[in-house]
Amino acid sequence: MSQKIALIMALPSESKGLFEQAGIDVHYSGIGKVNAAFKAIEVIQKTGCSVLLNLGTAGSSHFDAHALVEVMQFVQRDMDVSPLGFAVGVTPMDHDYPAEIVLESYFPHLPQGVCGTGDSFETGMPKVPCNLVDMEGYALAKVCKKLGVRLVSVKYITDGANDTAHLDWEENLLLGAKKLLSLYQTVE
Known part of the structure; x- marks a missing residue:
């Protein structure tokens, strides 16, 4: 990407300090759509970025655990x-913004998915069609659309969005951080 990029993640536990150790500036939003929207506006205004790169974790019963998936569309699973x-x-x-927010592909070598965002840790089947779930992405996508900033989002699949998701998420964070850092280093 030749444009000015700002990196946003939900939590420091998703980067495990690896990005900071590599000298990479990471903006952390906190959990949920409200926190993500607020932080996205703040980051865009502060950095003047033309691309907001969202790296993070997601659950999925569709994609294999440990896969990196580029999100091509965000939907709200809890509206x-x-x-x-x-x-x-x-x-x-x-009326200005549809229920589905479509993104442009940046990493065509990665599997592509539809991410359902909601303010709950999903452990079952979402009410809207999607094949991975998170808690921030739709808000980031809507802010970026409104402000004319490109959003690129890649999620590391930590869990199957099932009844052991909370345990799997925690256990897989370090491996996810390593894979996301490797991907990020291809962007520079």
Whole structure:
């Protein structure tokens, strides 16, 4: 990427200090859509980046554990106003931004997926069609679309988004950080 890039991750545990040890500036958003949106705006304004690179972890019952997956589309898996006649995942009266936010591919050698974002640690089947889940990506994508900044997002699959997901996530963070760092170093 020849444009100015800023790197955003949800938590320091996702980088395990490896990025900092390599002299890479990482912006951490914290968990959830609100924290991610706030931090994305702050980072874009502070750095003047034209590309926000999101590296992090996700669960998936579709992709193999330990895979790196480039997100090509984000959806909201916890937006549910269906009692008022709206499809799950659709934000009512938000005509400018669709329920699905599509990204351009940067890493065509990686498997590509649709990520469902929600403010819950998913351990079952999401209500919207997606093949991996996280807790920040849709918010990052929406902020980037609104501010005219390109978002590139790659997720390391830590768990199967099932009843042992919380244990698998914790156990696989170091390996994920190593794989994400290796990928990041191809960008420079």
